Amino acid sequence: MSSPTPRYPLHRLTGQFLEPAREASYRREIAPRARLESSLALCVAAPVFGMFAISDYHYLEPSIELTLLLAMRLVVVVACLALAVAIGRLGDFSRRLWLHALPLWILATGIILIVLLRPESLATQVTALVVATIAFYLLIPNLLPVVAFASLYLNLGFLASAVAMTDISAVVVLRIGLLLVMTNAVGFFALLRLERLQRTQFALLEEERVQNRQLMEEIAHRKSLEAQLRQVAERDELTGLDSRRHFMARAEALLRRARHEKAPFSLFMIDVDHFKAINDTWGHGQGDRVLAALAETCQRSLRPQDVIGRFGGEEFIVALPDTHPREALMVAERLQQRISDLEVMEALPEHRLTVTIGIAGGVDEDADLDTLIQQADQALYAGKHAGRNRAVVSQEVSDEA
Numbered sequence: 148m149s150s151p152t153p154r155y156p157l158h159r160l161t162g163q164f165l166e167p168a169r170e171a172s173y174r175r176e177i178a179p180r181a182r183l184e185s186s187l188a189l190c191v192a193a194p195v196f197g198m199f200a201i202s203d204y205h206y207l208e209p210s211i212e213l214t215l216l217l218a219m220r221l222v223v224v225v226a227c228l229a230l231a232v233a234i235g236r237l238g239d240f241s242r243r244l245w246l247h248a249l250p251l252w253i254l255a256t257g258i259i260l261i262v263l264l265r266p267e268s269l270a271t272q273v274t275a276l277v278v279a280t281i282a283f284y285l286l287i288p289n290l291l292p293v294v295a296f297a298s299l300y301l302n303l304g305f306l307a308s309a310v311a312m313t314d315i316s317a318v319v320v321l322r323i324g325l326l327l328v329m330t331n332a333v334g335f336f337a338l339l340r341l342e343r344l345q346r347t348q349f350a351l352l353e354e355e356r357v358q359n360r361q362l363m364e365e366i367a368h369r370k371s372l373e374a375q376l377r378q379v380a381e382r383d384e385l386t387g388l389d390s391r392r393h394f395m396a397r398a399e400a401l402l403r404r405a406r407h408e409k410a411p412f413s414l415f416m417i418d419v420d421h422f423k424a425i426n427d428t429w430g431h432g433q434g435d436r437v438l439a440a441l442a443e444t445c446q447r448s449l450r451p452q453d454v455i456g457r458f459g460g461e462e463f464i465v466a467l468p469d470t471h472p473r474e475a476l477m478v479a480e481r482l483q484q485r486i487s488d489l490e491v492m493e494a495l496p497e498h499r500l501t502v503t504i505g506i507a508g509g510v511d512e513d514a515d516l517d518t519l520i521q522q523a524d525q526a527l528y529a530g531k532h533a534g535r536n537r538a539v540v541s542q543e544v545s546d547e548a
C-alpha cells in the first residue's frame with residue numbers, strides 16, 4: 148500500500164520544503180529566532196574553545212607551539228564573538244547564509260590546528276571532536292546542509308591532520324573514522340528530524356492562518372451582503388427615505404415610548420397635489436426627480452428625531468415625537484412653504500409644487516399606529532376635497548390633547 152503524498156513535500160536529505168516560495172517564507176518566519184540561537188551558541192562556544200588554553204599551557208612548555216596555539220585560540224574566540232554580534236544584527240537567514248556558516252568553519256579550522264600544534268594530545272582531541280561535531284548539529288539548527296558540510300570539513304581535516312602529524316596505525320584511523328561516521332549519523336538524523344518537524348508544524352500553522360483569513364473574508368462578505376439586504380429592505384430606492392415597513396417599525400417604537408412617557412405624538416400623511424399631471428406633462432423620469440427633491444426638502448425641514456418614510460407612490464408619512472398636533476400644524480405649514488419654494492423645473496420657474504397634509508395625533512394612551520394613520524388619511528382626504536394645498540388636523544384630535 149503506497150503512503151499518501153504529503154501536502155507539503157520536504158527534501159529527503161535536507162528536510163527543507165521543495166517549494167522555494169514556502170521555504171523562503173519559513174526562513175523569514177524563523178529568522179529572528181535562528182539569529183538569536185546562533186548568536187547564543189557562538190557566545191557559549193567561543194569561551195569554551197578559549198578555555199582549553201589552560202590545558203595547552205599545562206601540556207606545553209613555553210614554546211613557539213604554545214604561542215601559536217594561544218594566538219590561534221585568541222583569533223578563533225575573537226572571530227566567533229564578532230560573528231555572534233554580526234549574526235545577531237545582520238544574520239538574515241535567507242540572504243546571508245554564509246554568515247552562519249563562517250563561524251563553523253573557523254571553529255573547525257581551530258580544532259584541526261590543535262591537532263597540528265599538539266599532536267601528542269590526539270586521544271583527548273578525539274573526544275573533543277565528537278562533542279564539537281554533535282554541537283555543530285544540535286546548537287545551530289535549521290541549517291542542515293551548512294552544518295553537514297562544516298562537519299565533514301572538520302572530521303576529514305582532523306583525520307588528515309592526525310595521519311600527517313602522528314604515527315597512529317591504520318586500525319586506529321579506521322576506529323576513529325567509524326566513530327566519526329556514527330557521530331555524524333546521529334547528529335545528521337537528529338537535526339533532519341527536527342528540520343522536518345519544524346517545517347511540518349510551520350506548514351500546518353500557515354494553513355490554519357490561510358483558513359482563518361478566508362473565514363474572516365467570508366464573514367466580512369456576509370456582513371456586507373447583510374448590510375446591503377438591510378439597506379434594500381429599509382430604504383426606499385428612489386428617495387432614500389425609510390421604506391414603508393421600516394417606517395412602521397420605527398414609528399411603532401416612537402409611539403410606544405410616547406404612550407409610556409405620556410408625551411404628545413403627531414403623524415403626517417403628505418400627498419403631492421396633481422402629481423399625475425406632472426408625470427403626464429413632463430414624463431415619469433421628471434416625476435421621479437420631483438419626488439426625490441421633495442423627499443430631500445422634507446427631510447431637511449424636519450428635526451433629527453422625526454422619522455419620515457415613503458408610504459407609497461407620491462404619498463409620504465412622518466412621525467413627530469414630542470409634538471402636539473397644534474405644533475405639528477405649524478411644522479406642516481412650514482413644510483408646505485419649503486415645498487412650494489422648490490423649483491420643480493428649471494424651464495418653468497413659475498410652476499409651484501403643492502402638497503396636502505393630513506395630521507393626526509395627541510396624547511392618547513390607547514391610540515395605535517394604524518388608527519393614527521387612518522385618521523391622518525381622512526384629514527388628508529378632507530384637505531384634498533377642500534381644494535388641496537393645505538394642512539388639515541384630524542377631527543379625532545381631542546381638545547384636551
Ligand SMILES: Nc1nc2c(ncn2[C@@H]2O[C@H](COP(=O)(O)OP(=O)(O)OP(=O)(O)O)[C@@H](O)[C@H]2O)c(=O)[nH]1
Pocket residue numbers: 385418419420421422423424426430431432433434435438459460461531535
Ligand atoms: N414618477 C412617478 N410617479 C409615480 C410614482 N408612484 C406613483 N406615481 C404616480 O403618481 C400619480 C398619482 O396620481 P393620483 O393618485 O391620481 O393623484 P394626483 O394626480 O396627485 O392627484 P391628487 O392626489 O388628487 O392631487 C399616478 O399617476 C402614479 O402613477 C413614482 O414612483 N414615480
